[in-house]
Amino acid sequence: MLAAMASLGPIVIFFSIRTTSCSFMILLNVAACSVAGILGLAFLLRTLHQLVLIIDDQTRPVRRPESYQPGKETRYLSRPDANENQDHPIEPDASAKKDPSGSLDQVGNYTNRKAKSVFRIWILVYALVDAQMSWVLRPLIGNPNIPFEWFRERQRNFFEAILRTIGSFFS
Amino acid sequence: MRFLYINDILRSQAWAIQEGHFRQRLGQLLFLLVAFGLTYGLVMGSYPGDYGPRGLQVLYSALKVPVLLMGTFLLSLPSFFVVNSLLGLRDDFGYAMLALIATQPG
Numbered sequence: 574m575l576a577a578m579a580s581l582g583p584i585v586i587f588f589s590i591r592t593t594s595c596s597f598m599i600l601l602n603v604a605a606c607s608v609a610g611i612l613g614l615a616f617l618l619r620t621l622h623q624l625v626l627i628i629d630d631q632t633r634p635v636r637r638p639e640s641y642q643p644g645k646e647t648r649y650l651s652r653p654d655a656n657e658n659q660d661h662p663i664e665p666d667a668s669a670k671k672d673p674s675g676s677l678d679q680v681g682n683y684t685n686r687k688a689k690s691v692f693r694i695w696i697l698v699y700a701l702v703d704a705q706m707s708w709v710l711r712p713l714i715g716n717p718n719i720p721f722e723w724f725r726e727r728q729r730n731f732f733e734a735i736l737r738t739i740g741s742f743f744s
Numbered sequence: 745m746r747f748l749y750i751n752d753i754l755r756s757q758a759w760a761i762q763e764g765h766f767r768q769r770l771g772q773l774l775f776l777l778v779a780f781g782l783t784y785g786l787v788m789g790s791y792p793g794d795y796g797p798r799g800l801q802v803l804y805s806a807l808k809v810p811v812l813l814m815g816t817f818l819l820s821l822p823s824f825f826v827v828n829s830l831l832g833l834r835d836d837f838g839y840a841m842l843a844l845i846a847t848q849p850g
Contacts, residue, residue: 574813574847574848574849574850575776575777575781575784575809575848575849575850576750576753576754576776576780576850578780578784579780579783579784579787581784582783582784582786585787585788586787586790589787589790589791589792590792595791598791602788613847613850616847616850617844617847620843620846620847620850621843623843624836624840624843627839687831687832687833688833688836688840690831691824691827691828691831691840694823694824694827695824695827695844698820698823698824699816699817699820702816702819702820703812703816706815706816706819707812710808710811710812710815712801712805713785713788713789713805713808713809713812714788714789714791714805715789715791715798715801715804717791717798721798721800721801721804723804
């Protein structure tokens with residue numbers, strides 16, 4: 574998420590040099606953080622997919638080639654190209670193959686559903702706390718028309734302030 | 745190049761979330777979090793307005809961004825742990841936490 578934010582830095586710098594509107598800068602930074610957050614979500618989903626493959630790999634034992642080394646070019650059973658490497662094919666254990674009821678898959682799907690629910694809750698909680706935390710730690714951008722201060726006094730909340738900023742930007 | 749592991753993190757390579765060498769991995773992820781946080785913080789605080797750049801604001805914003813993300817993560821973690829436990833996923837909590845930590849700098 575932060576790599577995405579840092580990559581947007583040059584664009585934000587460009588606008589910050591070329592504008593005198595503080596409202597615009599606040600909204601631009603909120604937009605940059607939102608874009609980075611969405612990219613972070615995509616990253617999290619991809620990482621979770623990797624996580625599921627790793628756990629799946631551990632719960633369904635495979636016969637590994639002798640050259641296998643943890644962390645190096647791991648080939649997972651669930652990947653579509655898992656058996657393409659003819660030099661070192663990975664074959665499922667006989668015990669994993671013999672699962673006529675498909676109960677392992679059912680357990681896996683049930684766990685996946687629960688994991689997705691947990692991460693939906695995490696995303697919601699994280700977004701709300703992050704928004705309010707950014708409000709508590711303000712000024713992050715700093716209004717150049719008022720003197721510098723370490724922290725601002727407690728008032729309103731993040732969402733109300735954004736609505737006000739949008740209002741002042743268009744007025 | 746020692747810092748090329750950012751490439752691995754961005755591409756969600758398995759090492760970032762596999763168990764083992766937890767401390768080293770955590771250190772690398774935290775280093776990236778602070779480095780990128782400082783970078784964006786510098787950008788955020790550099791808005792000059794009408795009166796030119798303000799050094800103190802730039803420095804303060806650079807310090808605040810990593811604090812913002814780490815603080816949010818730590819505040820949200822207990823609820824995440826409880827929800828994981830309630831849904832019977834506590835065994836995989838270590839993995840899930842590494843995935844979340846890897847998401848911060850990635």
